[in-house]
Amino acid sequence: MDFSPLVLSVKLALATTLLIPIVAAPTAYILAFCRFRGKSLIDAIVSLPMVLPPTVLGFGLLILMGPHGPLGKLWKDATDERMVFSFSGILLASLVYNLPFAVQPMRAAFEKLDIRLLENSAVLGLSSTATFFRVVLPNSLPGLAAAAMLVFAHSLGEFGVILMVGGSIPGTTKVASIAIYEAVEAMRYQDALFMSLAIIPVSFLALLAINRINGRR
Amino acid sequence: MKRILTLVLTVLLALPVAANAADLLIAQAANFTPAMQEIIPAFKKATGFEVQATYTSTGKLYAQITNGAPFDVFLAADEKRPKKLYAAGLSEKPFVYAKGKVVFWSLKKEIGSTPWHKAVINPDLHKIAIANIETAPYGTAAMKALQKVKLWEKVKPELVYAQSIAQAFQYAATGAADAGFCAYSSVFTTEGRKGTFTVVNEAPPVIQAACILNSSEHKDIAQKFVKFLASPEVKTIKNKYGYE
Numbered sequence: 001m002d003f004s005p006l007v008l009s010v011k012l013a014l015a016t017t018l019l020i021p022i023v024a025a026p027t028a029y030i031l032a033f034c035r036f037r038g039k040s041l042i043d044a045i046v047s048l049p050m051v052l053p054p055t056v057l058g059f060g061l062l063i064l065m066g067p068h069g070p071l072g073k074l075w076k077d078a079t080d081e082r083m084v085f086s087f088s089g090i091l092l093a094s095l096v097y098n099l100p101f102a103v104q105p106m107r108a109a110f111e112k113l114d115i116r117l118l119e120n121s122a123v124l125g126l127s128s129t130a131t132f133f134r135v136v137l138p139n140s141l142p143g144l145a146a147a148a149m150l151v152f153a154h155s156l157g158e159f160g161v162i163l164m165v166g167g168s169i170p171g172t173t174k175v176a177s178i179a180i181y182e183a184v185e186a187m188r189y190q191d192a193l194f195m196s197l198a199i200i201p202v203s204f205l206a207l208l209a210i211n212r213i214n215g216r217r
Numbered sequence: 218m219k220r221i222l223t224l225v226l227t228v229l230l231a232l233p234v235a236a237n238a239a240d241l242l243i244a245q246a247a248n249f250t251p252a253m254q255e256i257i258p259a260f261k262k263a264t265g266f267e268v269q270a271t272y273t274s275t276g277k278l279y280a281q282i283t284n285g286a287p288f289d290v291f292l293a294a295d296e297k298r299p300k301k302l303y304a305a306g307l308s309e310k311p312f313v314y315a316k317g318k319v320v321f322w323s324l325k326k327e328i329g330s331t332p333w334h335k336a337v338i339n340p341d342l343h344k345i346a347i348a349n350i351e352t353a354p355y356g357t358a359a360m361k362a363l364q365k366v367k368l369w370e371k372v373k374p375e376l377v378y379a380q381s382i383a384q385a386f387q388y389a390a391t392g393a394a395d396a397g398f399c400a401y402s403s404v405f406t407t408e409g410r411k412g413t414f415t416v417v418n419e420a421p422p423v424i425q426a427a428c429i430l431n432s433s434e435h436k437d438i439a440q441k442f443v444k445f446l447a448s449p450e451v452k453t454i455k456n457k458y459g460y461e
Contacts, residue, residue: 066393084393085344085377167377167388168349174378181380185276185352 001191004171005179006198009156012087012175013203016094016155017148020102023095024147028106029132050100058164061093065165085167090175093161101154102147109143110136149207156203239269241438242287244278246294246425247383248317248355248400252458253292259454260445266438274381276352282307282430289433290442292425294382295354299426308428314446315460319358319420320404322389322412323396329413334366336396336415345375346388346397354423355382359398362420401459422461 031043049057064071065083071092075083083089113136121131137144159177166173168182176199183192245253250272257268271278271288279298282291283305292314293299299311321333328336337345348356356378363369379385382400389397390408398417403409427446429439445451455461 062387062391062393066391067395068392082343163380165393167344167346167379167394169377182349182352184280185274185349185380187276187280 001194002170002179005174005176006195006202008087008171008174009176009199010202012090012094012158013152013155015091016098017152019091020095020098020147020151021144024099024102024106025137027099028103028110029136031103032107032110046103047100049097054097054158054160055164057097058093058161061096061161062165065089065092084165085169085173087172090162090166090173093165094155094158097158097161098151098154101150105143105147105150106140109140109146112143113139145211149211152207153203156199240266241268241289241435241442243268243270243442244282244286244288244291245270245272246275246278246292246354247272247381248294248402248423249292249315249425249460250383251402251406252315252454252460255454255457256446256451259450260442263445263450264441266441268442272383274349274353276349277381285432287432288430289435289439290427290429292427293354294423294425295357296424296426297354299428302428302430306431308430311426311428312443313424314427315425315455317355317423317425317460318401319355319362319417319423320399320401320414321396321417322386322399322404322409322414324389324392324412325395326413328396329415331415333415333417334368334419337363337368337372342395343375344377344388344394345372346379346385346394346399347376348379348382348385348398350378353379353381353385354425355398355400356385358420358423359417362398362417365419405458 027046031039031046062084063069065075066072067076067082072083075081075088081088083092117135117139118131121135126134157177158175159181162173162175162178163181166175166178168174168178176195180192180195183189183195243253253270253272257270260266260268275294275298278288278291278293279301282288282302291299291302291308294317296311296313299308302308303311321328321336323329323336325341328339331339336342347359350356350360360369363372377388377394379388382403385397386399386403386409388394389399390412399414401416404414427443429436429443433439
């Protein structure tokens with residue numbers, strides 16, 4: 001019994017959860033507070049991964065991230081590595097796939113904020129960046145926790161996208177969902193069952209941990 | 218509003234009925250897809266029967282069949298699984314319907330002009346696609362070929378694993394992988410003609426067996442289809458896609 005797919009799944013879920021605020025927080029902020037033309041367009045683009053079949057998204061990413069694709073070319077020039085079939089590749093796919101799951105709860109949390117808080121902070125001379133970090137974020141922690149949990153759980157179970165861009169390399173891109181799928185195909189039902197059962201406490205424990213971190217604030 | 222809703226519901230309810238209008242359901246291993254897509258219309262022309270096929274890896278189809286999927290005929294990419302079904306009393310006696318070959322295929326022009334065991338260690342190739350060596354018969358055959366020429370350990374770090382032979386070709390055809398061990402049949406498709414290939418003669422021929430499933434409710438049509446598979450017309454189609 002090989003534990004590496006389980007470890008890899010947790011690693012991917014943690015990395016996705018840690019990195020996604022970099023993209024999701026500003027996006028949610030813009031969608032919550034700014035008014036501009038084309039906002040609904042941005043909104044729709046961000047939500048697209050939620051409605052597209054993961055295989056469609058995965059195939060698109062395979063082409064974009066391949067050595068001939070624009071993203072893959074950039075990555076190759078920068079790192080001299082191939083983007084598809086690498087951990088960085090599945091991490092990027094995971095970030096794209098999870099973006100709406102992070103943006104939606106964050107946006108809802110920002111929209112629920114008392115507008116007077118922001119006005120006060122502006123009157124007291126805080127810059128908008130400082131306002132974001134010192135007023136907006138601390139006051140929308142429950143929303144952020146919800147987003148983190150959603151993203152974590154969602155990326156633990158990710159399958160279709162990774163199936164398309166991962167290439168099932170043991171220890172690098174062969175995550176638990178893929179390993180379970182392959183075990184079922186190879187008629188190793190016991191392995192499949194074991195891994196499926198292992199995922200449940202793993203995700204549960206991780207969610208508890210995230211909860212504790214958020215609870216400590 | 219109510220009218221629109223009624224209309225939408227009616228259409229939705231009618232859909233599954235339309236989708237199940239086939240006379241025969243076939244579970245087809247992915248590698249034989251290009252040939253089967255020509256055989257089905259030919260069979261319809263000859264007999265008038267509507268055939269529907271599901272194309273995916275042999276392992277997945279086998280798992281679905283043993284769990285009661287409503288297929289009539291199973292066309293596998295190996296002999297092992299139809300034999301297993303037969304031994305378990307789930308199917309009639311299997312028969313061989315095709316012998317497939319493994320090719321080493323790439324978008325890169327220079328790959329087709331060198332023997333595959335030289336091409337495979339070409340330093341320009343960083344990722345090589347292979348079908349799952351455990352579940353996809355073409356993957357197993359490719360692995361045996363690599364072992365035979367003593368390159369398995371050397372090439373292993375470069376390998377990326379596809380779930381079926383169809384996906385191995387997809388990895389190579391999109392350029393995501395630099396080359397791939399594919400089924401000879403994929404070479405004859407529109408995408409396949411864009412690249413170059415050499416035949417992997419060291420790989421054992423992939424002997425593909427089929428069987429009629431005992432759970433089938435259309436055994437008479439299934440028998441007709443099996444008979445049709447042995448016809449000269451199908452033989453021509455099979456040869457066209459590199460099967461013996």
